[in-house]
Amino acid sequence: MSSFVDEKTKVIVQGITGHQGSFHAGEMLKFGTKIVAGTSPGKGGSKFMDKVPVFDNVSETIHLKPDATMISVAAPYVKDAALEAIYSGIKIIYILTEHVPFHDSMEIVHNARRMGSIVLGPNGPGITAVGKCKIGIMPNKIFKKGKIAVASRSGTLTYEIVNAITEAGMGESTVIGLGGDPVVGMNYIDVLKEFEKDDETEEIVLVGEIGGSNEEIAARYIKDNVSKKVVAYITGRSAPQGKRMGHAGAIIEKGVGTAESKIKAFGEAGVKVAEYPVDIPSLLE
Amino acid sequence: MPDGYVVENLNEVKAFTKPVVIKSQILLGGRGKSGGIKFAKTEADLKKGVSELLGSKIRDYTVSKVLIEEMIDIQKELYVSVTLDRTSRSPIIMATSQGGVEIETLPRENIFIKTVDPILGYSDFMAREAIKFMGLSPEIGKQFTGILRKLYEIFEEKDCELVEINPLVITGEGKLIAADAKVIIDSDSIFRHKEFNVVDPEKTPLELEANAAGYSFIELNGNIGVIANGAGLTMATLDALTLHKGYPRNFLDLGGTDNVEIVAKAFEFVLKANPKAILVNIFGGVTKCDTVATGIVEAKKRYKIAQQIVVRLSGVKEDEGRKILSDAGIEAFPGMMKAIERVVKIAGGN
Numbered sequence: 205m206s207s208f209v210d211e212k213t214k215v216i217v218q219g220i221t222g223h224q225g226s227f228h229a230g231e232m233l234k235f236g237t238k239i240v241a242g243t244s245p246g247k248g249g250s251k252f253m254d255k256v257p258v259f260d261n262v263s264e265t266i267h268l269k270p271d272a273t274m275i276s277v278a279a280p281y282v283k284d285a286a287l288e289a290i291y292s293g294i295k296i297i298y299i300l301t302e303h304v305p306f307h308d309s310m311e312i313v314h315n316a317r318r319m320g321s322i323v324l325g326p327n328g329p330g331i332t333a334v335g336k337c338k339i340g341i342m343p344n345k346i347f348k349k350g351k352i353a354v355a356s357r358s359g360t361l362t363y364e365i366v367n368a369i370t371e372a373g374m375g376e377s378t379v380i381g382l383g384g385d386p387v388v389g390m391n392y393i394d395v396l397k398e399f400e401k402d403d404e405t406e407e408i409v410l411v412g413e414i415g416g417s418n419e420e421i422a423a424r425y426i427k428d429n430v431s432k433k434v435v436a437y438i439t440g441r442s443a444p445q446g447k448r449m450g451h452a453g454a455i456i457e458k459g460v461g462t463a464e465s466k467i468k469a470f471g472e473a474g475v476k477v478a479e480y481p482v483d484i485p486s487l488l489e
Numbered sequence: 490m491p492d493g494y495v496v497e498n499l500n501e502v503k504a505f506t507k508p509v510v511i512k513s514q515i516l517l518g519g520r521g522k523s524g525g526i527k528f529a530k531t532e533a534d535l536k537k538g539v540s541e542l543l544g545s546k547i548r549d550y551t552v553s554k555v556l557i558e559e560m561i562d563i564q565k566e567l568y569v570s571v572t573l574d575r576t577s578r579s580p581i582i583m584a585t586s587q588g589g590v591e592i593e594t595l596p597r598e599n600i601f602i603k604t605v606d607p608i609l610g611y612s613d614f615m616a617r618e619a620i621k622f623m624g625l626s627p628e629i630g631k632q633f634t635g636i637l638r639k640l641y642e643i644f645e646e647k648d649c650e651l652v653e654i655n656p657l658v659i660t661g662e663g664k665l666i667a668a669d670a671k672v673i674i675d676s677d678s679i680f681r682h683k684e685f686n687v688v689d690p691e692k693t694p695l696e697l698e699a700n701a702a703g704y705s706f707i708e709l710n711g712n713i714g715v716i717a718n719g720a721g722l723t724m725a726t727l728d729a730l731t732l733h734k735g736y737p738r739n740f741l742d743l744g745g746t747d748n749v750e751i752v753a754k755a756f757e758f759v760l761k762a763n764p765k766a767i768l769v770n771i772f773g774g775v776t777k778c779d780t781v782a783t784g785i786v787e788a789k790k791r792y793k794i795a796q797q798i799v800v801r802l803s804g805v806k807e808d809e810g811r812k813i814l815s816d817a818g819i820e821a822f823p824g825m826m827k828a829i830e831r832v833v834k835i836a837g838g839n
Contacts (some may be wrong), residue, residue: 227775280680305678306573307648310607318608341745343774343805358721359745363804364772364825384720387578413721416575439724442731446691450705450720451741452677454574458593463728479533479732481725482826 206333207353207378207398208296208322209272213337216270216294217242218262218277218285220252224300225276228341229256231273234406235338241265262292272296274339283308284328290319297389298339299325306452309387316389323389328352328381329359339379342366350375352488353399355392356411357382358451361439365411365479372485377404386415386450392422400430407433407488408476410475414440415453415461423469435487437478438466491666493558499540505532508560513542513552516690520682523547528560550690561666566656567623568592569637571605571644573651580605580644582615582637586623588656611641632665633657648678652824681768699758703751704741706758711736713836714764714796716755718743718776726770735833738764752784753791762791768832769800770825772812778802778810786817797835 209215216234219225220242230253241259242252248260259265262273273289275282275297282304282330286395289297291310304326316323324331328342332448335349346363348370356362359381366379380395382388392410393446399405408430412419440449440456441463448455456462467477476487495514496502513525520526525547527538535557542555568588574581583592584601592600601616601622616634625633636657644652650673658668674685688697697707705720713730715737717723723742730737739762741755759767771781785800798820802810807823814821822828 243799244784279677297505303677305648305675306650307607307675307678309646310573310578310580314606314608341775345805356721358719360717360719360772360774361721361725363774364722364725367772385572386575391576411721413724418576421576437725439721441728442737443724443727444707444709445706449707449724449740454720454724460589460593480729480826482824 205329205403206336207380207395208324208404209333209337209339211336212238213271213296214238214240214269215272215274215337215339216240216262216265216268218254218273218275218289220244220258221247222276226252228276231341231344232338233343237337237339240268240270262288262294266292270294272298272339275299275301278300279303279305281309283298283312286312286323287315290316290321293319295321297321297323298328298330299323299389300328300340301325301381302327302384304385306385306387309385313387313389319424324380325383325388327385328383328388329362330381332379334376334379342379342381346370347379348375351377351404351406351408353402353405354379354409354411355382355395355399356380357384357413357453358411358439361410361481365409365484367439368482369409369485369488374485374488377402384453386453388453391418393425396422396425400432405432407435409412409484409488410434412436412438412466413451413454414449414463415451415455415457415460417460419463419466423466423473423475426475429471432434433489434475435478435484436470436475437481437484438463440469449454464487491558491561491668493553493556495556496539497554498543502535502539502557504546504598505529505535505560509535510558511535511538511542512556512558513545513547514554514556515547515550520547525552561658561668562661563658564661565659567659568653568655569619569633569640569657570651570653570655571640571649572653574604577604579607580641582619582641584619584623584637586625592655605641609637610645613638628663629659636665636667643672647672647707648675648682649673650675668733671694695758695761695833699741702754702758704755704758705744707740708762709737709739711738712765713832714738714759714767715770716741716743716759716767717770718745722770722772726768726825726829729829730768730833733829733833735829735836738762743776745794747775747777747780749784749787752781753788756788756792756794760794764796766796766832766835767794767798768828769798770828771800771802771804773802773804773806773810777806778804779806779813781812782813782821785819786813789819791815799828799832799835801825
């Protein structure tokens with residue numbers, strides 16, 4: 205077992221003919237992801253890389269029984285694409301796109317919840333069940349099959365940490381990018397529940413950053429509900445108040461969302477926090 | 490809203506008839522605390538206040554306009570807002586009968602908080618709950634309901650992060666008046682709000698210039714220029730520098746790019762900030778290390794960079810990238826920590 209996706213997960217790509225969508229769909233195929241179809245309005249009937257059928261609409265892919273979708277369309281069209289996936293009954297929706305208005309994200313997330321779908325992102329690098337399924341843009345080469353699950357709000361920083369784990373001779377089970385926006389579909393608690401259940405995961409790494417209070421909430425949750433070892437890294441210690449540090453969600457507002465507050469909360473929950481990203485492996489067993 | 494008018498010079502000030510408040514028109518919160526608001530009970534006070542405020546500086550912003558407004562007979566100050574609650578991914582309504590101060594300074598139990606389901610939306614019962622919580626009279630309550638309904642409408646229609654009235658004043662005549670208000674629009678929604686001509690007042694001219702060129706760029710106070718890829722890694726780079734007693738001059742996130750020109754042009758903005766040394770920290774994925782290296786060599790030539798550049802390249806095409814750099818006489822490290830130590834040594838603290 206792994207979390208959310210595995211070797212049986214059938215994936216479609218919404219926006220498969222776009223610049224980003226086509227490059228990353230190609231990488232996902234190389235990784236071994238089962239991409240059963242792609243969509244691109246107006247390009248229906250063609251084939252992606254001579255093998256993946258392309259349709260105009262998600263409803264036309266239903267006979268292929270997709271479990272998950274990766275949305276890689278421009279920000280103004282993300283809400284429509286996500287609602288299309290929800291209406292089609294797709295259970296896992298990963299939104300890669302950055303700069304989605306958060307009012308759209310609220311609507312997407314709440315509608316998905318009502319219809320029994322799970323949203324990950326927006327503005328995340330994807331989800332990888334190592335050796336089984338990759339949805340998103342994480343580099344294929346940094347992973348090694350192992351027992352460590354990672355959940356993070358950023359992209360490149362996650363690769364840095366995953367790479368450090370791999371280079372230290374350990375490996376990963378599931379790596380999840382939650383997304384760098386103020387409103388994302390899954391928070392730490394949602395993925396912690398899955399990691400706790402997953403028999404392939406022994407230890408958990410949380411990568412947090414300034415903004416909001418989801419790390420603090422996760423820390424309190426871990427104390428009472430997570431039996432597996434959890435370690436963390438928090439970025440933004442040196443960030444000034446009131447500045448958006450690249451991610452829409454990475455901002456200290458009126459004293460809320462500081463790195464100190466998150467580090468303290470993890471400390472109180474018995475979660476060791478690394479000073480530098482490369483220190484993470486030394487905190488693991 | 491109270492009666493009032495805006496002036497840009499002393500000649501535009503009308504004859505004094507009743508006590509007024511003079512408010513600096515700047516796009517910053519907390520202007521009262523910064524001395525941007527004055528009260529006038531006489532004609533002499535009014536002229537003195539206007540001439541003192543016009544042309545004055547409040548946290549880097551020059552006051553070019555002031556609003557002269559009737560002084561309200563304040564009986565009570567309320568607070569009401571609609572904002573985003575990140576954890577529930579929902580709008581929340583906040584209200585309190587202890588307005589006039591920053592909401593964060595009040596104890597949680599004195600604030601009415603209602604989470605709104607964004608699909609179900611607002612309904613007037615929420616106002617009734619708030620009215621009961623604050624103990625407002627039926628007459629004031631009726632006005633409050635109209636105001637809250639409108640606030641929620643604005644929050645939704647204009648893609649707001651925050652709509653806030655503080656204080657919402659109950660006057661001696663039993664009227665509710667919005668004495669001050671603040672609205673923050675989600676910058677990611679601007680594509681569908683052509684009605685707003687947005688310039689973020691909190692950004693410096695160099696930040697605006699770099700943002701216009703497509704870079705996520707923030708000016709800081711130190712002396713080490715920073716270029717990295719990905720917001721998280723860029724922040725982590727600043728943190729690591731700071732922990733090593735180095736002081737970053739800026740935040741610049743290249744984003745995911747495989748374009749030499751985007752890499753080279755990034756140096757233009759870092760150089761304008763005049764750093765003592767420059768650190769480039771790249772974990773290659775979509776952004777390939779050889780592309781970055783070529784961009785750095787190009788920038789060094791184009792901008793005749795005199796400062797020392799320290800580079801960390803790891804990930805896709807790292808060996809090729811480091812070779813390109815060493816051939817051009819630029820230091821490149823495979824690990825982040827070595828590069829951090831080296832650049833801090835060169836910059837020698839602040």
